[in-house]
Amino acid sequence: MQSVAKSGALRTGAGALLQGAERSDSLAKSTGRPFAFLRSSSYLRQGQGGAAQLHREVAPLKSQPRQASRGAATAMAAAVSAPEATGAAPYLDDPASLIDSVKTFIFDCDGVIWKGESLIDGVPETLDKLRAAGKKLIFVTNNSTKSRKQYMKKFTDLGLSVTEEEIFASSFAAAAYLKGIGFNKKAYIIGEVGIQKEMDIAGISHLGGPEDGQKTIDLSPGVMMEHDHDVGAVVVGFDRYLNYYKLQYATLCLRENPGCLFIATNCDAVTHLTDAQEWAGGGSMVGAIKGSTKKEPFVAGKPSTFMMDWIAKSYGIDKSEICMVGDRLDTDILFGQNGGCRTLLVLSGVTNLKTLQSPDNHIQPDFYANQISDLLGAKAPAGVAA
Numbered sequence: 015m016q017s018v019a020k021s022g023a024l025r026t027g028a029g030a031l032l033q034g035a036e037r038s039d040s041l042a043k044s045t046g047r048p049f050a051f052l053r054s055s056s057y058l059r060q061g062q063g064g065a066a067q068l069h070r071e072v073a074p075l076k077s078q079p080r081q082a083s084r085g086a087a088t089a090m091a092a093a094v095s096a097p098e099a100t101g102a103a104p105y106l107d108d109p110a111s112l113i114d115s116v117k118t119f120i121f122d123c124d125g126v127i128w129k130g131e132s133l134i135d136g137v138p139e140t141l142d143k144l145r146a147a148g149k150k151l152i153f154v155t156n157n158s159t160k161s162r163k164q165y166m167k168k169f170t171d172l173g174l175s176v177t178e179e180e181i182f183a184s185s186f187a188a189a190a191y192l193k194g195i196g197f198n199k200k201a202y203i204i205g206e207v208g209i210q211k212e213m214d215i216a217g218i219s220h221l222g223g224p225e226d227g228q229k230t231i232d233l234s235p236g237v238m239m240e241h242d243h244d245v246g247a248v249v250v251g252f253d254r255y256l257n258y259y260k261l262q263y264a265t266l267c268l269r270e271n272p273g274c275l276f277i278a279t280n281c282d283a284v285t286h287l288t289d290a291q292e293w294a295g296g297g298s299m300v301g302a303i304k305g306s307t308k309k310e311p312f313v314a315g316k317p318s319t320f321m322m323d324w325i326a327k328s329y330g331i332d333k334s335e336i337c338m339v340g341d342r343l344d345t346d347i348l349f350g351q352n353g354g355c356r357t358l359l360v361l362s363g364v365t366n367l368k369t370l371q372s373p374d375n376h377i378q379p380d381f382y383a384n385q386i387s388d389l390l391g392a393k394a395p396a397g398v399a400a
């Protein structure tokens with residue numbers, strides 16, 4: 015399973031790097047961060063199948079942009095260790111410098127704030143310290159099964175004081191996108207209640223979702239399925255009750271309703287429903303609809319820049335003054351990098367030090383830490399001391 019996840023991350027990373035390349039020059043200008051490793055037009059021409067080629071060409075450049083990046087921010091210089099020979103991200107050994115250099119911290123949730131239903135050690139104290147230092151805190155998650163309001167209840171149940179406006183789930187992002195473009199038709203949902211609730215709040219009519227979870231299809235000779243021709247968007251998120259009825263309904267809408275939009279809350283290959291193994295993620299549901307329609311979705315969640323752009327615009331935040339903190343390289347760290355933000359990987363979730371420092375990994379954050387409480391003060395790097 016590990017090798018599958020790794021190769022999936024590589025492909026996703028390569029694809030997003032290629033997508034991000036088009037914006038690299040403007041990002042470099044606006045953030046002072048060099049994107050030299052993205053500028054070669056040869057990368058732009060490579061498809062996702064060119065990941066191996068991308069590996070060969072990027073590897074020799076890895077240490078150069080990291081050093082140049084640090085040089086671009088004097089305040090950050092003191093925060094970094096000497097660059098490793100491998101070009102892998104350094105441990106965050108001077109968190110005060112990082113805190114001083116950014117105004118907003120965006121935290122992924124699962125594997126960063128909590129694991130399942132348990133709070134990760136030191137989270138309340140860390141968030142309190144950052145708030146006391148005047149930092150804006152925002153929480154983002156690709157999990158679309160809950161609405162903002164439901165996530166707020168989870169934060170509250172775990173003893174954390176967070177407002178609804180500080181939470182951005184991909185369910186909210188999908189609804190915000192449709193509302194933002196003045197969408198006035200119906201949305202067909204493959205997904206769970208979180209998407210429905212956010213569509214309700216956004217005032218978007220919808221059908222499908224859990225209500226279609228038990229439906230079956232009679233495939234007797236001559237049978238055809240009717241569908242609503244007023245559906246103008248199919249929204250696909252993680253759905254534990256995906257069935258053939260939903261697949262056919264969504265396919266009909268996308269293939270037969272002119273201009274019907276295809277929106278994915280996220281394309282995560284795997285998710286962590288239990289601690290025992292990785293489970294097929296929202297990307298598997300999106301992939302099914304891609305397969306039947308040959309269409310590509312608009313992705314509202316990480317690592318797409320939509321949610322970052324929405325957050326920055328809504329709050330008037332300069333993205334170069336944001337630090338994205340997450341436990342996944344191919345979603346969280348790429349999300350931050352695609353947005354031109356600082357990035358901090360924590361090892362309290364799905365990524366371990368070995369994966370981060372593997373020669374096969376080409377997504378390097380600015381720093382890594384064991385968990386977010388490392389922001390409270392220097393601790394020994396993972397793998398060096400207990």
Ligand SMILES: [Mg+2]
Pocket residue numbers: 122123124125126340341342363
């Ligand atoms: Mg996570």
